[in-house]
Amino acid sequence: MTKDDVRREVRGRLRALSVDERAAAEAEIARRVWEVPQVAGARVLMLYASMPGEVGTDAIAREAARRGITLVYPRCLEDRRLSLHVVDALDRLRPGRYGIREPNADTCPAHEVAAVDAALIPGLAWDRAGNRLGRGAGYYDRLLADPEWRGFRCGLFFSIQEFPAVPHDPWDARMQAIVTEAEIVSP
Template sequence: MADPMNESSEDSVAGEKAALRHRLIAARAAMDATERATAAEDLAGWMSVDVPFRLEADVTVCCYASVGTEPGTAQMLDALVDRGVTVLLPITPDGPPTALEWARYTGRHGLRTGRFSLSEPTGRRLSNAALDTADVALIPALAVDRRGVRLGRGAGYYDRSLVATGAELVAVVYDDEVLDDIPADEYDIAVSWALTPGDGFTRLG
């Protein structure tokens, strides 16, 4: 029999998350193009300044191609490739939410529009087991708190994908999206770092 108290608690967390997502999405939409462009340049700059991880030719980094009002990653991806690391980007499979697939990023010319209008690499698809080879995963988020709780869009693709990886997990957010506290569910995968345009890499937890 389901526990009514537990269901009530889960409903409360879901409601708090939904309200927080709404506020954060609205705040991103209110940013102007100059702010976003500056943030993207600053994120790329952190790939060569005070990086807390090795970024050499034998390193694999999972990242993503930003869309819409997300912190821009195009320049950051190119900066990673310039360092000689292998960069993998996610591909969203058809069907209900499940673990992501991946493919190697070879440059902006090698991207196409995939599911949910996301930019995806055109190369050979790899299963989510490709994350076993990753040393660092730079992942999208609407916000992250100082304990490492990450707030995503709510579909759960990343929580399903990251559950068994040993990679250093880094949430990429704007400066004011590092919060003191975010409501969490038991299945939320914690991250160890935040990457912001103004402060670079910040250790969490």
């Protein structure tokens, strides 16, 4: 299968999830993610504001704030790169490029890539080798390829997004853990 074939198939799988199935799975992922030692022990955690089809992270953000963890969110730049910004409350996220909620660069301070301890990464598909397939623009792969990047990479997915083998290229960043509603996979 090509990357486009996988994207097409997984979008169909995601559409088939009922609202109740999705809510139950997201609640279990939000609970289970704290079983990953690198996430639970992070002082600075990078999250994403979910797009349709992605695992929601607002409950994770609220728990991280309760634990005193500094949260950083990505902001899409015109050159298909991400900048990171500290977000102290979810209501500081506003629709930005592509309609994705993101921090406002004027009100949310920039944060250094090297100072992120762990990152929760979205995607469309995953496999047990840690390969992740995103939407195709390469934003996260460029961020994770930054020579300053030191953080632990954890993908958040629904179990129905698993494929036996996700097509990948040498520049595609692998995940060091995958959390689903059913399990934690450590490739």
